[in-house]
Amino acid sequence: MDNEISKNQSKGASDLSNENTFKIVDGRKYHNENNSIYFLPSDNEEIDRLHLQHYMQKNIYQRNFFAPVEHLLKQEGAKVLDVGTGAGSWLFEMAADYPKAKFIGVDISPIHSSHIKPNNAEIIKGNVVERLPFDDNTFDYVFQRFLSPGIPENKWPFVINELVRVVRPGGFLEVLDCEYKASTMGPATTKILDAVFVMFQEFGLDPNVCYKLQNYLKENEQLHDVHCEIKKEIDTKDAEELYKLYSKNYVIATKGFKSKLMSIMKISNDEFDNLVEKMGEEYVKLKTFSPQVRVYAQKKTNYCDNLKFL
Numbered sequence: 463m464d465n466e467i468s469k470n471q472s473k474g475a476s477d478l479s480n481e482n483t484f485k486i487v488d489g490r491k492y493h494n495e496n497n498s499i500y501f502l503p504s505d506n507e508e509i510d511r512l513h514l515q516h517y518m519q520k521n522i523y524q525r526n527f528f529a530p531v532e533h534l535l536k537q538e539g540a541k542v543l544d545v546g547t548g549a550g551s552w553l554f555e556m557a558a559d560y561p562k563a564k565f566i567g568v569d570i571s572p573i574h575s576s577h578i579k580p581n582n583a584e585i586i587k588g589n590v591v592e593r594l595p596f597d598d599n600t601f602d603y604v605f606q607r608f609l610s611p612g613i614p615e616n617k618w619p620f621v622i623n624e625l626v627r628v629v630r631p632g633g634f635l636e637v638l639d640c641e642y643k644a645s646t647m648g649p650a651t652t653k654i655l656d657a658v659f660v661m662f663q664e665f666g667l668d669p670n671v672c673y674k675l676q677n678y679l680k681e682n683e684q685l686h687d688v689h690c691e692i693k694k695e696i697d698t699k700d701a702e703e704l705y706k707l708y709s710k711n712y713v714i715a716t717k718g719f720k721s722k723l724m725s726i727m728k729i730s731n732d733e734f735d736n737l738v739e740k741m742g743e744e745y746v747k748l749k750t751f752s753p754q755v756r757v758y759a760q761k762k763t764n765y766c767d768n769l770k771f772l
């Protein structure tokens with residue numbers, strides 16, 4: 463790890479489990495950080511789900527990124543940051559694909575397995591809602607996927623500024639997130655997604671943030687060339703199978719915040735389990751898909767030069 467990145471980081475990946483504090487609720491392990499509202503679990507089951515979700519995403523898009531960074535990633539010492547890296551699924555695959563680049567993952571509650579970590583990847587603890595532990599202009603490419611459950615609505619402008627701050631001039635930023643409703647929803651799905659929507663609002667989160675990402679990037683005067691792509695369905699040739707995986711992923715994820723949903727819907731444990739099972743069936747039958755929005759942009763190279771003339 464070169465000094466430029468490492469000077470702000472205190473712990474290597476293997477030290478992180480000692481640094482994290484957890485709480486156990488209904489047999490699942492959750493992070494216990496005071497400064498985070500993130501409500502999904504931090505345990506082995508969640509690691510498996512995140513890996514499943516990653517490979518599903520990879521198959522849906524047939525690639526891991528859209529920003530035009532391939533040439534940068536092939537350069538010796540290129541630096542990449544994955545914000546909210548989770549199990550490190552995206553990070554580790556990218557690190558293996560681009561061995562000349564250095565990959566850093568940051569997460570409020572890192573839960574990766576160090577046994578599958580490539581040598582050119584590191585994961586450190588950090589909260590994007592506070593200041594990221596990196597100097598300005600450090601990374602060639604910054605990526606963030608599915609962090610809407612961890613970022614309060616009023617913190618998004620700050621978070622986007624943080625992501626932009628750590629990208630170097632000429633480098634790229636890419637953010638992907640999803641909606642929490644879907645176009646075709648069965649009755650069980652509607653009930654559950656309505657409750658998820660309420661849960662987001664109760665936590666001060668923004669369930670519609672994916673549709674605001676493009677504007678956040680456009681409003682940032684250090685960025686230009688903002689692209690936005692919306693995926694509304696799975697359209698690969700193995701879509702049938704992917705919809706089954708998509709359903710499985712959503713069912714497992716939903717069970718991860720069971721107690722909160724049960725209290726919002728005022729239903730019993732058995733009613734919840736039945737409802738989630740029905741939702742899984744509806745997802746497959748109706749090809750339910752929550753739209754995903756991907757935005758990417760480049761940090762201007764001449765931004766500082768322009769400031770000199772103001």
Ligand SMILES: C[S@@+](CC[C@H](N)C(=O)[O-])C[C@H]1O[C@@H](n2cnc3c(N)ncnc32)[C@H](O)[C@@H]1O
Nearest residue numbers: 500546547548569570571589590591607608612
């Ligand atoms: C849904 S998971 C997505 C993981 C990964 N980005 C992926 O796509 O596989 C969200 C991750 O963001 C992390 N997270 C939540 N709030 C965060 C915050 N404020 N700062 C950093 N990481 C956060 C969680 O701990 C979790 O690992």
